[in-house]
Amino acid sequence: MSVLVFIETENGLLKKNFSQIASYGVALSKKLGVKCIAIAFNTDDCEKLSEFGITEFTVFNSGHKFFDCLNYVNIICNFLLENHCKILVTSSSADSKYIGPLIANKWDGHYAPNVVEIPSTDKNFVVKQSCYTNKAFSYTEIYKERIVIGVSNNSFMPVKEKSDCKVKFENLKDRIKTIEVLSVDKFTGRKTIADADIVVSGGRGLKGPENWYLIEDLAEVLGAATACSKPISDMGWRTHDEHVGQTGKPVSSKLYIAIGISGAIQHVAGIAKSKVKVVINNDPEAPFFKSADFGIVGDAFDVVPKLIQKLNEFKSSS
Ligand SMILES: Cc1cc2nc3c(=O)[nH]c(=O)nc-3n(C[C@H](O)[C@H](O)[C@H](O)COP(=O)(O)OP(=O)(O)OC[C@H]3O[C@@H](n4cnc5c(N)ncnc54)[C@H](O)[C@@H]3O)c2cc1C
The missing domain is CATH 3.40.50.1220 (TPP-binding domain)
Structure with a gap:
């Protein structure tokens, strides 16, 4: 069993939240006594994960630089099954909130978004989630064996930890084409609220x-x-x-x-x-x-x- 962390990319680079998500996955895997591995799409930006304790990093390359929801869902689900993972860790970005529930549904798992802490595992698996626009917290006991966790932004700080991270590239040329994003016209060249420091x-x-x-x-x-x-x-x-x-x-x-x-x-x-x-x-x-x-x-x-x-x-x- 292992914990899988989904690392998002943009224009071939890891998104800035990668260190928070990787550190969360590593902390959770230590608590469960299992290894933490990572997956990403379309990037060569592979060095950084070894700074945050990830030991295996698989990159699926299609030469296709845009977020490709249904293909990502299919590939991540297959990867979770092949690698006997029980937990997938994602961020709370729009892309992750898009694929998280779809993966949970296809993989027969539970989707827990806006998670603000490492789950308690003393008795059952309990996640703490922010709700009502961060005005309250809820605690959810999860009975499913397979869980997709969406980590709330800025709720888990990166923890530096050197690891010997093996990187593996998979070619996605044979992926099933459900949709093809030809180009993206950004509404504005300005920084978006979601990405800005x-x-x-x-x-x-x-x-x-x-x-x-x-x-x-x-x-x-x-x-x-x-x-x-x-x-x-x-x-x-x-x-x-x-x-x-x-x-x-x-x-x-x-x-x-x-x-x-x-x-x-x-x-x-x-x-x-x-x-x-x-x-x-x-x-x-x-x-x-x-x-x-x-x-x-x-x-x-x-x-x-x-x-x-x-x-x-x-x-x-x-
Ligand atoms: C159901 C519901 C949902 C809502 N959701 C939102 C929401 O998501 N986001 C949101 O923002 N609001 C929301 N509102 C509206 C909210 O209640 C306020 O009415 C709104 O935030 C007020 O906007 P404001 O502060 O720009 O304006 P005002 O309340 O008019 O405040 C203007 C401020 O500017 C100051 N000011 C005036 N002149 C100057 C000056 N020259 N220099 C410096 N300061 C000056 C004043 O002292 C004042 O404090 C919601 C309301 C409801 C009922």
């Missing part, structure tokens, strides 16, 4: 869409993604893919800067997984300050240009 977000305090240069300029200097509160996308000042919160996207960035956002519970629910929260608001009583790590009481139209100037000075001097 830093997110700069604006709310109604910015008064109008014509003032969004403040958010964009600050995001540019920080290499950040831009985001907004719900009313901003409802009013059409920004597109809905930037809307953060309970009814929008969750953000699990390293730094979240909220400018002119009051901090309503529905907004804050979406950023619970962000590490450092900075709030810029001209009202010292704004609720957002209660959940902020750093706060600046001031007018965004004064503070943000000064911040951009200081960051530019810092960048050019370093």
Whole structure:
């Protein structure tokens, strides 16, 4: 028996969450006293996994660089059976949430998404999952023998551990063609909220869409993604893919800067997984300050240009 970790790739490289997912798989395999192996598609980026304790890494190459859901599901299911795996570890990305339930169904397993800890195995297999947009946790006892775990973003930190990782390449030229993705047109060239380490977000305090240069300029200097509160996308000042919160996207960035956002519970629910929260608001009583790590009481139209100037000075001097 072994634990299999599904490592996601993008443009031939391992996605940045690979170390968290690999470390989770290794920690779980140690707890169960089994080995941890990994699988990925279409990459030559194979060195890094030996830094995180993986001992076998199989890469299926088709020369086809796009996410290919049904083929991935078929190949991973066959791999799980051939290698007598009982647990598959995936991330909580959109791609993993797509294939996770399909694999569980085909493999006759249980799918547990948003898992935030290594499961307890004292008596039965119990997973702790975040639910209600990170406002609560649930504990689920799993009776199935085969389990697909979706690890919640940023809930398990990478643990460096050198291993002698054997890499094996499999050719996928004979894969069954269910669909063929010919090309992907990205909606925007900007960083997406899901991928960004830093997110700069604006709310109604910015008064109008014509003032969004403040958010964009600050995001540019920080290499950040831009985001907004719900009313901003409802009013059409920004597109809905930037809307953060309970009814929008969750953000699990390293730094979240909220400018002119009051901090309503529905907004804050979406950023619970962000590490450092900075709030810029001209009202010292704004609720957002209660959940902020750093706060600046001031007018965004004064503070943000000064911040951009200081960051530019810092960048050019370093
Ligand atoms: C069912 C439901 C679901 C919802 N889901 C979401 C969600 O997912 N995401 C979300 O964001 N909201 C959501 N909302 C709406 C939420 O309740 C708030 O109404 C919304 O978040 C407020 O947006 P805001 O902070 O941009 O605006 P406001 O509440 O109007 O706050 C603007 C803030 O800007 C400050 N400000 C004003 N001028 C300046 C200035 N010059 N400089 C600095 N600061 C300034 C003000 O002090 C104020 O704090 C939901 C509501 C409901 C009922």
